Amino acid sequence: MRSLALSLLLGPTLALCASSDEWKSRSIYQILTDRFALADGSSPSCDTSERKYRGGTFSGIVNKLDYIQNMGFDAIWISPVVQNVEGDGCKRVLIDNTTYASPYTQLISSILDYPTYFAVFEAFTSTSGNVFRFAETAQQTQKQYKDPFAIGSFIENHDQPREQGYQGVSDPDNREALWLSGYNTENKPLLTHVTKLNAARKAAISSNPDFLSTKAIFHVQQSSSSSTHGLAISKPPLLTLLTNGGEGDSSTGWTVPGNDDNEEGGGGVFEGGETLVDAFTCKEVTVKSDEVLR
Incomplete structure:
Protein backbone atom coordinates (compact mmCIF):
# COMPACT_ATOMS: atom_id res chain seq x y z
CA MET A 1 0.00 0.00 0.00
CA ARG A 2 2.83 2.39 0.80
CA SER A 3 4.41 1.78 -2.61
CA LEU A 4 1.10 2.39 -4.36
CA ALA A 5 0.49 5.56 -2.38
CA LEU A 6 3.96 6.81 -3.24
CA SER A 7 3.42 6.07 -6.93
CA LEU A 8 0.13 7.95 -6.93
CA LEU A 9 1.80 10.87 -5.21
CA LEU A 10 4.77 11.02 -7.54
CA GLY A 11 2.87 10.43 -10.77
CA PRO A 12 1.23 13.86 -11.15
CA THR A 13 4.40 15.59 -9.94
CA LEU A 14 6.58 13.95 -12.56
CA ALA A 15 4.03 14.72 -15.25
CA LEU A 16 4.52 18.44 -14.61
CA CYS A 17 8.24 18.33 -15.42
CA ALA A 18 9.02 19.69 -18.88
CA SER A 19 11.48 17.81 -21.05
CA SER A 20 14.62 19.39 -22.46
CA ASN A 208 9.30 27.38 -39.02
CA PRO A 209 8.98 23.93 -37.39
CA ASP A 210 12.78 23.57 -37.56
CA PHE A 211 13.61 26.96 -36.03
CA LEU A 212 14.60 25.54 -32.64
CA SER A 213 17.00 23.04 -34.22
CA THR A 214 18.50 25.27 -36.91
CA LYS A 215 22.04 26.54 -36.50
CA ALA A 216 22.64 30.24 -37.04
CA ILE A 217 24.85 31.53 -39.84
CA PHE A 218 27.12 34.48 -38.98
CA HIS A 219 28.28 37.12 -41.48
CA VAL A 220 30.68 39.76 -40.15
CA GLN A 221 30.09 43.05 -42.00
CA GLN A 222 32.69 45.62 -43.03
CA SER A 223 31.90 49.33 -42.75
CA SER A 224 32.83 51.92 -45.36
CA SER A 225 35.98 52.66 -43.33
CA SER A 226 36.97 48.95 -43.48
CA SER A 227 36.43 48.58 -39.73
CA THR A 228 34.24 45.79 -38.40
CA HIS A 229 31.12 47.11 -36.69
CA GLY A 230 28.30 44.92 -37.99
CA LEU A 231 27.17 41.33 -37.77
CA ALA A 232 24.35 39.67 -39.72
CA ILE A 233 22.93 36.48 -38.19
CA SER A 234 20.62 34.29 -40.25
CA LYS A 235 18.34 31.79 -38.49
CA PRO A 236 15.33 31.36 -40.77
CA PRO A 237 12.93 33.04 -40.81
CA LEU A 238 14.77 35.63 -38.70
CA LEU A 239 17.62 37.83 -39.86
CA THR A 240 19.33 39.73 -37.05
CA LEU A 241 21.46 42.79 -37.84
CA LEU A 242 23.74 43.99 -35.04
CA THR A 243 26.16 46.91 -34.96
CA ASN A 244 28.33 48.59 -32.35
CA GLY A 245 28.83 51.65 -34.54
CA GLY A 246 26.61 53.75 -32.28
CA GLU A 247 23.20 55.34 -32.74
CA GLY A 248 22.67 56.65 -36.24
CA ASP A 249 25.66 54.78 -37.69
CA SER A 250 25.15 54.27 -41.43
CA SER A 251 28.65 53.18 -42.41
CA THR A 252 27.87 49.46 -42.38
CA GLY A 253 26.47 47.89 -45.55
CA TRP A 254 24.48 44.74 -44.92
CA THR A 255 25.14 41.64 -47.01
CA VAL A 256 22.79 38.77 -46.24
CA PRO A 257 23.17 35.06 -47.05
CA GLY A 258 21.67 34.15 -50.41
CA ASN A 259 20.29 30.85 -51.62
CA ASP A 260 23.56 29.98 -53.35
CA ASP A 261 25.57 30.17 -50.12
CA ASN A 262 26.90 26.86 -48.90
CA GLU A 263 28.07 27.50 -45.37
CA GLU A 264 27.99 25.21 -42.39
CA GLY A 265 24.64 25.47 -40.68
CA GLY A 266 22.60 25.67 -43.86
CA GLY A 267 22.19 27.69 -47.01
CA GLY A 268 20.76 31.13 -47.39
CA VAL A 269 17.08 31.92 -47.39
CA PHE A 270 16.70 35.29 -49.09
CA GLU A 271 15.85 35.81 -52.74
CA GLY A 272 16.67 38.96 -54.67
CA GLY A 273 13.71 41.34 -54.48
CA GLU A 274 12.39 39.73 -51.31
CA THR A 275 10.95 42.12 -48.72
CA LEU A 276 11.92 41.83 -45.07
CA VAL A 277 10.08 43.52 -42.20
CA ASP A 278 11.85 45.05 -39.20
CA ALA A 279 10.38 43.36 -36.10
CA PHE A 280 10.87 46.54 -34.03
CA THR A 281 9.78 49.34 -36.36
CA CYS A 282 7.76 47.44 -39.02
CA LYS A 283 9.90 49.21 -41.65
CA GLU A 284 10.31 47.23 -44.87
CA VAL A 285 13.67 46.60 -46.56
CA THR A 286 14.36 44.86 -49.85
CA VAL A 287 17.02 42.29 -50.73
CA LYS A 288 18.85 43.18 -53.94
CA SER A 289 19.85 40.48 -56.39
CA ASP A 290 23.43 40.70 -55.08
CA GLU A 291 22.15 39.91 -51.57
CA VAL A 292 22.67 43.45 -50.26
CA LEU A 293 19.93 45.05 -48.19
CA ARG A 294 18.74 48.49 -49.17
Whole structure:
Protein backbone atom coordinates (compact mmCIF):
# COMPACT_ATOMS: atom_id res chain seq x y z
CA MET A 1 0.00 0.00 0.00
CA ARG A 2 2.83 2.39 0.80
CA SER A 3 4.41 1.78 -2.61
CA LEU A 4 1.10 2.39 -4.36
CA ALA A 5 0.49 5.56 -2.38
CA LEU A 6 3.96 6.81 -3.24
CA SER A 7 3.42 6.07 -6.93
CA LEU A 8 0.13 7.95 -6.93
CA LEU A 9 1.80 10.87 -5.21
CA LEU A 10 4.77 11.02 -7.54
CA GLY A 11 2.87 10.43 -10.77
CA PRO A 12 1.23 13.86 -11.15
CA THR A 13 4.40 15.59 -9.94
CA LEU A 14 6.58 13.95 -12.56
CA ALA A 15 4.03 14.72 -15.25
CA LEU A 16 4.52 18.44 -14.61
CA CYS A 17 8.24 18.33 -15.42
CA ALA A 18 9.02 19.69 -18.88
CA SER A 19 11.48 17.81 -21.05
CA SER A 20 14.62 19.39 -22.46
CA ASP A 21 12.94 19.71 -25.86
CA GLU A 22 9.93 21.44 -24.30
CA TRP A 23 12.15 23.95 -22.52
CA LYS A 24 13.81 24.96 -25.79
CA SER A 25 10.74 26.86 -26.94
CA ARG A 26 10.28 28.81 -23.73
CA SER A 27 11.38 32.29 -22.73
CA ILE A 28 12.30 32.31 -19.05
CA TYR A 29 12.01 35.29 -16.70
CA GLN A 30 14.46 35.11 -13.79
CA ILE A 31 13.11 36.32 -10.45
CA LEU A 32 14.89 37.32 -7.27
CA THR A 33 11.92 36.27 -5.15
CA ASP A 34 12.68 38.42 -2.11
CA ARG A 35 12.76 41.61 -4.20
CA PHE A 36 10.06 40.99 -6.81
CA ALA A 37 6.67 41.37 -5.08
CA LEU A 38 5.08 41.22 -1.62
CA ALA A 39 1.98 39.15 -0.99
CA ASP A 40 -0.05 42.16 0.17
CA GLY A 41 0.95 44.32 -2.79
CA SER A 42 2.67 46.94 -0.63
CA SER A 43 5.79 48.87 -1.68
CA PRO A 44 8.06 49.40 1.32
CA SER A 45 11.43 51.08 0.98
CA CYS A 46 14.40 48.87 0.23
CA ASP A 47 17.91 49.92 1.20
CA THR A 48 20.07 47.37 -0.61
CA SER A 49 23.14 48.33 1.42
CA GLU A 50 21.53 46.78 4.51
CA ARG A 51 21.65 43.34 2.86
CA LYS A 52 18.44 42.23 4.57
CA TYR A 53 15.50 40.13 3.41
CA ARG A 54 12.57 42.34 2.38
CA GLY A 55 9.70 39.87 2.32
CA GLY A 56 9.04 39.03 -1.33
CA THR A 57 7.04 35.80 -1.61
CA PHE A 58 5.81 33.20 -4.06
CA SER A 59 2.29 34.57 -3.53
CA GLY A 60 3.57 37.97 -4.56
CA ILE A 61 4.91 36.45 -7.78
CA VAL A 62 1.56 34.80 -8.51
CA ASN A 63 -0.17 38.17 -8.15
CA LYS A 64 2.17 39.70 -10.76
CA LEU A 65 2.25 36.93 -13.35
CA ASP A 66 0.38 39.14 -15.83
CA TYR A 67 3.28 41.61 -15.73
CA ILE A 68 5.68 38.82 -16.72
CA GLN A 69 3.40 37.21 -19.28
CA ASN A 70 2.68 40.52 -21.00
CA MET A 71 6.38 40.77 -21.83
CA GLY A 72 6.09 37.48 -23.71
CA PHE A 73 7.62 35.17 -21.12
CA ASP A 74 6.05 31.76 -20.61
CA ALA A 75 8.20 30.39 -17.77
CA ILE A 76 9.79 31.74 -14.60
CA TRP A 77 12.98 30.88 -12.76
CA ILE A 78 12.47 31.54 -9.06
CA SER A 79 15.10 31.89 -6.37
CA PRO A 80 14.64 30.41 -2.87
CA VAL A 81 12.96 32.48 -0.17
CA VAL A 82 14.95 30.71 2.54
CA GLN A 83 18.45 31.71 3.57
CA ASN A 84 21.04 30.48 1.11
CA VAL A 85 23.69 28.00 2.24
CA GLU A 86 27.12 29.54 2.64
CA GLY A 87 30.25 27.87 1.29
CA ASP A 88 30.74 25.40 -1.52
CA GLY A 89 27.80 24.21 -3.54
CA CYS A 90 26.40 24.13 -7.03
CA LYS A 91 28.03 26.90 -9.06
CA ARG A 92 27.38 28.53 -12.40
CA VAL A 93 29.93 27.77 -15.11
CA LEU A 94 30.98 31.40 -14.93
CA ILE A 95 33.72 31.51 -17.55
CA ASP A 96 34.24 32.98 -21.01
CA ASN A 97 35.91 29.88 -22.45
CA THR A 98 33.73 27.62 -24.61
CA THR A 99 36.21 24.75 -24.51
CA TYR A 100 36.13 24.80 -20.70
CA ALA A 101 32.33 25.04 -20.52
CA SER A 102 31.44 22.44 -23.14
CA PRO A 103 32.29 19.30 -21.06
CA TYR A 104 29.58 20.31 -18.59
CA THR A 105 27.02 19.92 -21.39
CA GLN A 106 27.98 16.25 -21.60
CA LEU A 107 26.93 15.77 -17.97
CA ILE A 108 23.83 17.96 -17.65
CA SER A 109 21.24 18.92 -20.23
CA SER A 110 21.81 22.67 -20.02
CA ILE A 111 24.06 25.40 -18.66
CA LEU A 112 23.93 29.17 -18.85
CA ASP A 113 25.91 30.26 -21.90
CA TYR A 114 28.36 32.62 -20.22
CA PRO A 115 31.01 32.32 -22.97
CA THR A 116 28.61 33.88 -25.48
CA TYR A 117 27.35 36.41 -22.92
CA PHE A 118 30.87 37.69 -22.25
CA ALA A 119 31.59 37.86 -25.99
CA VAL A 120 28.39 39.86 -26.58
CA PHE A 121 29.25 42.20 -23.71
CA GLU A 122 32.73 42.80 -25.12
CA ALA A 123 31.44 43.33 -28.65
CA PHE A 124 28.71 45.87 -27.95
CA THR A 125 29.75 47.96 -24.95
CA SER A 126 31.90 50.22 -27.14
CA THR A 127 32.40 51.08 -30.80
CA SER A 128 35.76 49.31 -30.67
CA GLY A 129 34.25 46.04 -29.45
CA ASN A 130 35.30 42.78 -31.08
CA VAL A 131 32.30 41.72 -33.17
CA PHE A 132 34.32 38.99 -34.86
CA ARG A 133 35.06 37.32 -31.50
CA PHE A 134 31.34 37.22 -30.71
CA ALA A 135 30.63 35.45 -34.01
CA GLU A 136 33.52 33.06 -33.44
CA THR A 137 32.38 32.22 -29.90
CA ALA A 138 28.78 31.59 -30.97
CA GLN A 139 29.96 29.29 -33.76
CA GLN A 140 32.13 27.39 -31.27
CA THR A 141 29.15 26.79 -29.00
CA GLN A 142 27.22 25.31 -31.93
CA LYS A 143 30.07 22.89 -32.56
CA GLN A 144 31.22 22.03 -29.03
CA TYR A 145 28.10 21.92 -26.87
CA LYS A 146 26.35 18.55 -26.82
CA ASP A 147 22.98 20.13 -27.56
CA PRO A 148 23.51 23.83 -28.34
CA PHE A 149 19.76 24.36 -28.69
CA ALA A 150 19.17 23.46 -25.03
CA ILE A 151 21.69 25.96 -23.67
CA GLY A 152 20.37 28.90 -21.66
CA SER A 153 21.05 32.17 -23.48
CA PHE A 154 20.39 35.34 -21.53
CA ILE A 155 20.55 39.08 -22.11
CA GLU A 156 20.13 40.48 -18.62
CA ASN A 157 20.04 39.44 -14.98
CA HIS A 158 20.32 41.01 -11.54
CA ASP A 159 23.92 41.98 -12.28
CA GLN A 160 22.88 44.13 -15.24
CA PRO A 161 20.32 46.89 -15.94
CA ARG A 162 16.83 45.37 -16.06
CA GLU A 163 13.51 46.09 -17.74
CA GLN A 164 12.59 48.91 -15.32
CA GLY A 165 15.81 50.81 -16.03
CA TYR A 166 17.58 49.78 -12.84
CA GLN A 167 21.31 50.29 -12.99
CA GLY A 168 22.64 46.93 -11.90
CA VAL A 169 26.26 47.76 -10.99
CA SER A 170 27.53 45.30 -8.34
CA ASP A 171 26.30 43.54 -5.22
CA PRO A 172 24.36 44.71 -3.24
CA ASP A 173 23.29 47.65 -5.44
CA ASN A 174 22.00 45.24 -8.09
CA ARG A 175 19.30 43.90 -5.77
CA GLU A 176 16.77 46.74 -6.00
CA ALA A 177 13.16 45.91 -5.19
CA LEU A 178 11.05 45.74 -8.34
CA TRP A 179 7.92 46.88 -6.49
CA LEU A 180 9.42 50.38 -6.25
CA SER A 181 8.82 50.71 -10.01
CA GLY A 182 5.09 50.14 -9.59
CA TYR A 183 5.49 47.55 -12.38
CA ASN A 184 5.02 50.42 -14.81
CA THR A 185 5.23 49.42 -18.47
CA GLU A 186 4.99 52.89 -20.03
CA ASN A 187 8.10 54.60 -21.42
CA LYS A 188 10.33 51.65 -20.57
CA PRO A 189 12.60 51.14 -23.61
CA LEU A 190 14.26 47.95 -22.38
CA LEU A 191 10.94 46.38 -21.39
CA THR A 192 9.48 47.24 -24.80
CA HIS A 193 12.57 45.87 -26.53
CA VAL A 194 12.40 42.55 -24.66
CA THR A 195 8.67 42.25 -25.38
CA LYS A 196 9.28 42.65 -29.11
CA LEU A 197 12.15 40.17 -29.03
CA ASN A 198 9.92 37.57 -27.40
CA ALA A 199 7.17 38.22 -29.95
CA ALA A 200 9.60 37.83 -32.86
CA ARG A 201 10.97 34.58 -31.44
CA LYS A 202 7.50 33.11 -30.94
CA ALA A 203 6.51 34.10 -34.48
CA ALA A 204 9.65 32.42 -35.84
CA ILE A 205 8.94 29.22 -33.91
CA SER A 206 5.37 29.22 -35.20
CA SER A 207 6.33 29.75 -38.84
CA ASN A 208 9.30 27.38 -39.02
CA PRO A 209 8.98 23.93 -37.39
CA ASP A 210 12.78 23.57 -37.56
CA PHE A 211 13.61 26.96 -36.03
CA LEU A 212 14.60 25.54 -32.64
CA SER A 213 17.00 23.04 -34.22
CA THR A 214 18.50 25.27 -36.91
CA LYS A 215 22.04 26.54 -36.50
CA ALA A 216 22.64 30.24 -37.04
CA ILE A 217 24.85 31.53 -39.84
CA PHE A 218 27.12 34.48 -38.98
CA HIS A 219 28.28 37.12 -41.48
CA VAL A 220 30.68 39.76 -40.15
CA GLN A 221 30.09 43.05 -42.00
CA GLN A 222 32.69 45.62 -43.03
CA SER A 223 31.90 49.33 -42.75
CA SER A 224 32.83 51.92 -45.36
CA SER A 225 35.98 52.66 -43.33
CA SER A 226 36.97 48.95 -43.48
CA SER A 227 36.43 48.58 -39.73
CA THR A 228 34.24 45.79 -38.40
CA HIS A 229 31.12 47.11 -36.69
CA GLY A 230 28.30 44.92 -37.99
CA LEU A 231 27.17 41.33 -37.77
CA ALA A 232 24.35 39.67 -39.72
CA ILE A 233 22.93 36.48 -38.19
CA SER A 234 20.62 34.29 -40.25
CA LYS A 235 18.34 31.79 -38.49
CA PRO A 236 15.33 31.36 -40.77
CA PRO A 237 12.93 33.04 -40.81
CA LEU A 238 14.77 35.63 -38.70
CA LEU A 239 17.62 37.83 -39.86
CA THR A 240 19.33 39.73 -37.05
CA LEU A 241 21.46 42.79 -37.84
CA LEU A 242 23.74 43.99 -35.04
CA THR A 243 26.16 46.91 -34.96
CA ASN A 244 28.33 48.59 -32.35
CA GLY A 245 28.83 51.65 -34.54
CA GLY A 246 26.61 53.75 -32.28
CA GLU A 247 23.20 55.34 -32.74
CA GLY A 248 22.67 56.65 -36.24
CA ASP A 249 25.66 54.78 -37.69
CA SER A 250 25.15 54.27 -41.43
CA SER A 251 28.65 53.18 -42.41
CA THR A 252 27.87 49.46 -42.38
CA GLY A 253 26.47 47.89 -45.55
CA TRP A 254 24.48 44.74 -44.92
CA THR A 255 25.14 41.64 -47.01
CA VAL A 256 22.79 38.77 -46.24
CA PRO A 257 23.17 35.06 -47.05
CA GLY A 258 21.67 34.15 -50.41
CA ASN A 259 20.29 30.85 -51.62
CA ASP A 260 23.56 29.98 -53.35
CA ASP A 261 25.57 30.17 -50.12
CA ASN A 262 26.90 26.86 -48.90
CA GLU A 263 28.07 27.50 -45.37
CA GLU A 264 27.99 25.21 -42.39
CA GLY A 265 24.64 25.47 -40.68
CA GLY A 266 22.60 25.67 -43.86
CA GLY A 267 22.19 27.69 -47.01
CA GLY A 268 20.76 31.13 -47.39
CA VAL A 269 17.08 31.92 -47.39
CA PHE A 270 16.70 35.29 -49.09
CA GLU A 271 15.85 35.81 -52.74
CA GLY A 272 16.67 38.96 -54.67
CA GLY A 273 13.71 41.34 -54.48
CA GLU A 274 12.39 39.73 -51.31
CA THR A 275 10.95 42.12 -48.72
CA LEU A 276 11.92 41.83 -45.07
CA VAL A 277 10.08 43.52 -42.20
CA ASP A 278 11.85 45.05 -39.20
CA ALA A 279 10.38 43.36 -36.10
CA PHE A 280 10.87 46.54 -34.03
CA THR A 281 9.78 49.34 -36.36
CA CYS A 282 7.76 47.44 -39.02
CA LYS A 283 9.90 49.21 -41.65
CA GLU A 284 10.31 47.23 -44.87
CA VAL A 285 13.67 46.60 -46.56
CA THR A 286 14.36 44.86 -49.85
CA VAL A 287 17.02 42.29 -50.73
CA LYS A 288 18.85 43.18 -53.94
CA SER A 289 19.85 40.48 -56.39
CA ASP A 290 23.43 40.70 -55.08
CA GLU A 291 22.15 39.91 -51.57
CA VAL A 292 22.67 43.45 -50.26
CA LEU A 293 19.93 45.05 -48.19
CA ARG A 294 18.74 48.49 -49.17
